[in-house]
Amino acid sequence: MTALLDVKSVSKEFSSGGILSREKVKAVVDVSFTLRDDTPEIFTIIGESGSGKTTLARMILGLEVPTNGDILFDNQGARERRGRAARLAFMKRVQPVFQNPFEAFNPLKQVDRYLVSTARALLGATTEDEIDKAMDDALQKVGLSLAEIKGRYAHELSGGQLQRVAIARALIPNPALLIADEPVSMVDASLRMSIVNLLRDLRDTYGVSVIYITHDLATAYYISDRLIIMQRGHVVEMGPARAVLEAPEHPYSQLLRASILSVDDAGMGNLKPADRTLAEAAWNDTGTGQLVERPDGRMVRRAIVSSPFTADA
Amino acid sequence: MIMTTMQTDDVLTVKGLKAYYKMGYFGIEREVRAVDDVTMSIRRNEIYGIAGESSSGKTSLIKTFAAAIRPPLQIVGGSMTYRFGDKIIDPYAATKAQVDAIRWKNMSYIMQGSMSVLNPVRKIRRAFRDFALRPMGLNERQFWLAVSQHLERLNLPERVLNSYPHELSGGMRQRVTIALATVCRPQFIIADEPTTALDVVVQKDVLAMIRDVQREIGSSVVFVTHDMSVHANIADRIGIVYAGRLVEEGPTRTLFTAPRHPYTAHLVASLPRIGDLSKKPSLDGRPPNLADPPKGCRFHPRCPMAVAKCATEVPPMETIGPDHRSACWRADEVRPLTTLGKPQEARV
Numbered sequence: 001m002t003a004l005l006d007v008k009s010v011s012k013e014f015s016s017g018g019i020l021s022r023e024k025v026k027a028v029v030d031v032s033f034t035l036r037d038d039t040p041e042i043f044t045i046i047g048e049s050g051s052g053k054t055t056l057a058r059m060i061l062g063l064e065v066p067t068n069g070d071i072l073f074d075n076q077g078a079r080e081r082r083g084r085a086a087r088l089a090f091m092k093r094v095q096p097v098f099q100n101p102f103e104a105f106n107p108l109k110q111v112d113r114y115l116v117s118t119a120r121a122l123l124g125a126t127t128e129d130e131i132d133k134a135m136d137d138a139l140q141k142v143g144l145s146l147a148e149i150k151g152r153y154a155h156e157l158s159g160g161q162l163q164r165v166a167i168a169r170a171l172i173p174n175p176a177l178l179i180a181d182e183p184v185s186m187v188d189a190s191l192r193m194s195i196v197n198l199l200r201d202l203r204d205t206y207g208v209s210v211i212y213i214t215h216d217l218a219t220a221y222y223i224s225d226r227l228i229i230m231q232r233g234h235v236v237e238m239g240p241a242r243a244v245l246e247a248p249e250h251p252y253s254q255l256l257r258a259s260i261l262s263v264d265d266a267g268m269g270n271l272k273p274a275d276r277t278l279a280e281a282a283w284n285d286t287g288t289g290q291l292v293e294r295p296d297g298r299m300v301r302r303a304i305v306s307s308p309f310t311a312d313a
Numbered sequence: 314m315i316m317t318t319m320q321t322d323d324v325l326t327v328k329g330l331k332a333y334y335k336m337g338y339f340g341i342e343r344e345v346r347a348v349d350d351v352t353m354s355i356r357r358n359e360i361y362g363i364a365g366e367s368s369s370g371k372t373s374l375i376k377t378f379a380a381a382i383r384p385p386l387q388i389v390g391g392s393m394t395y396r397f398g399d400k401i402i403d404p405y406a407a408t409k410a411q412v413d414a415i416r417w418k419n420m421s422y423i424m425q426g427s428m429s430v431l432n433p434v435r436k437i438r439r440a441f442r443d444f445a446l447r448p449m450g451l452n453e454r455q456f457w458l459a460v461s462q463h464l465e466r467l468n469l470p471e472r473v474l475n476s477y478p479h480e481l482s483g484g485m486r487q488r489v490t491i492a493l494a495t496v497c498r499p500q501f502i503i504a505d506e507p508t509t510a511l512d513v514v515v516q517k518d519v520l521a522m523i524r525d526v527q528r529e530i531g532s533s534v535v536f537v538t539h540d541m542s543v544h545a546n547i548a549d550r551i552g553i554v555y556a557g558r559l560v561e562e563g564p565t566r567t568l569f570t571a572p573r574h575p576y577t578a579h580l581v582a583s584l585p586r587i588g589d590l591s592k593k594p595s596l597d598g599r600p601p602n603l604a605d606p607p608k609g610c611r612f613h614p615r616c617p618m619a620v621a622k623c624a625t626e627v628p629p630m631e632t633i634g635p636d637h638r639s640a641c642w643r644a645d646e647v648r649p650l651t652t653l654g655k656p657q658e659a660r661v
Contacts, residue, residue, distance in 0.1 A: 048512045048513070048514060048515075049483065049512050157599070158367075158368075158599040158600055159367060160599075161599060188366040188367050188539045189366075189539045189540045189541055189542075189580070189583075189584075191366065191595070191596070192583075192595075193583045193585070193593045193594065193595040194595035194596070194597075196585070196593075196595075197592070197593070197595055215512055215513050216513070217513065217587065218542075218584070218585040218586055218587060219585050221585065221586075221587045221588075222585040222590070222593065242590075245587055246587065246588065255514060256513060256514065257587075259513045259514045259516070259517045260513065260542075260587065261516075261517065261520075261542040261543060261545065261546045262542075262545075262546070262586075262654075263541070263542050263545045263569065263581070263584050263586060263653060264586070264653045264654035264655060265545065265546065266545035266546075266565055266566055266568075266569035266570070266653060267545065267548075267549075267564060267565030267566030267567075267569065268566070269524070269546070269547075270546060271517065271520055271521040271524055271546055271547065272521070273517055273518045273521045274514055274517055274518075276514070
């Protein structure tokens with residue numbers, strides 16, 4: 001096995017303020033994980049706003065440089081990718097999908113022009129037939145066709161269709177890894193499942209690995225293989241998605257789990273706000289704690305001085 | 314449960330309401346039927362959820378409720394009556410002064426983008442003064458006393474009054490807009506996707522706050538969102554809107570356990586749940602163009618149960634159970650596509 005993506009104890013600090021009152025914000029602290037290149041999977045990053053999940057994604061995409069640690073993609077670090085050719089080669093393998101499809105596309109431009117320029121730049125397609133074929137192949141993968149999309153503007157498509165076009169664009173160079181940053185949060189609930197099912201099909205049918213960033217635990221449970229839960233830049237729990245979400249161990253994961261609006265209670269009016277105190281208390285330990293491996297393969301962050309845990313801790 | 318027969322308990326009664334966007338450029342008439350033949354009523358002391366996808370006309374509908382429509386959107390037919398205490402008013406027949414008098418005092422609005430609603434260069438205090446001072450009819454001292462009591466009741470620190478919007482977190486800002494909309498203790502509140510932009514944890518807090526303040530004032534809330542899991546937890550009754558029409562209406566539990574319209578059945582079945590790994594269906598096609606909606610039932614091109622009749626005749630909204638109405642030719646045959654798990658606890 002070789003690693004497709006190897007995130008090695010990566011940290012990112014941002015500093016803000018003037019010369020005299022400089023403040024450092026730790027967006028991501030010591031995050032490590034590995035995606036294998038022989039088994040495509042959906043790897044989910046869960047956290048609230050400000051938990052550093054988008055910063056982590058931007059570092060993997062090479063849009064931010066880590067303060068500490070390194071991110072190896074195909075055994076190549078970000079600092080080794082110098083020059084246009086190396087960057088293009090990287091972009092062929094890793095592609096982003098952004099949150100809001102209505103903002104990602106210029107309203108004055110036909111959406112297929114984005115597909116054309118991606119096919120030219122990343123696939124090296126030159127003739128019109130080659131470009132059309134690349135576009136049609138990618139659109140077929142997401143359940144659309146070139147005939148439906150050609151010459152259409154963003155406002156003529158629904159949010160779900162537009163997000164599928166965005167995914168099709170990302171698929172043109174046949175990437176090994178898609179980084180989808182909250183791809184469904186701006187899409188209507190009724191169309192949301194079409195995107196989520198699509199990500200699942202990409203993994204199963206086309207062998208594309210997906211890093212799925214979200215705060216929606218229900219869809220994460222539905223499609224992901226492994227996940228990490230982040231609290232203010234720290235990974236607090238990491239492991240197989242189903243095991244973690246069915247029985248979260250870290251107080252912060254439990255808080256997220258308790259905040260899901262359950263449909264089973266429809267009409268019963270259960271709206272007790274989740275109790276934040278445990279998660280806040282755990283946060284005080286998190287800064288000093290470390291990830292401890294549990295027997296079922298998950299990693300949970302624990303304070304170093306805490307008592308040894310019991311099975312139901 | 315409030316009885317349907319108690320007509321006097323309805324705060325808002327809407328009959329056959331039609332509001333179209335009418336445009337006539339270069340001699341070509343175009344109309345977009347955003348609200349088409351909606352009949353419904355909102356009762357006292359309930360949360361009425363309106364669900365529907367983007368561009369299904371739900372925002373046009375609540376704008377019409379709020380009497381906040383502007384050309385090209387205009388009322389084409391039907392009637393709409395508010396009843397506040399013994400005051401009965403049809404905002405579209407009343408004078409501007411009469412409508413202004415009920416606005417914010419009897420009827421208020423929780424808006425979606427809390428960042429764009431609050432003026433970024435003015436302190437929150439200023440927003441309270443602008444919105445609420447006149448409708449409340451108190452002098453300055455009593456007014457600020459009332460405001461601080463209200464903030465205290467909503468567990469908001471009083472210092473928010475002296476903050477600028479950017480100094481508050483998203484959840485906090487959304488709570489401020491809720492405080493702003495409820496400070497006059499209105500009988501009717503419209504909430505337009507108030508939690509869509511919020512995180513899971515904060516979302517639940519904000520929903521709980523809306524429900525608590527609604528119960529405390531005893532007002533009626535029209536709650537709009539496309540997220541059915543939010544409706545499941547906050548609404549007493551739900552109306553499902555598809556392409557400008559109300560297609561099903563009923564008590565929340567009934568709509569989730571025994572939907573009688575294929576669109577509702579699909580919406581409920583497509584929600585992912587923890588502990589359930591079955592493949593969730595997604596609806597193909599796109600929302601219909603309201604300038605040229607499909608003939609007959611507007612859902613028929615996407616409907617798995619459509620028959621020939623659906624393409625030609627519009628199904629009427631018919632009562633099919635206690636408090637339960639559906640507009641589908643085959644309503645009797647609709648079965649839930651999924652079963653819900655066991656509820657965790659009874660209502661508190």
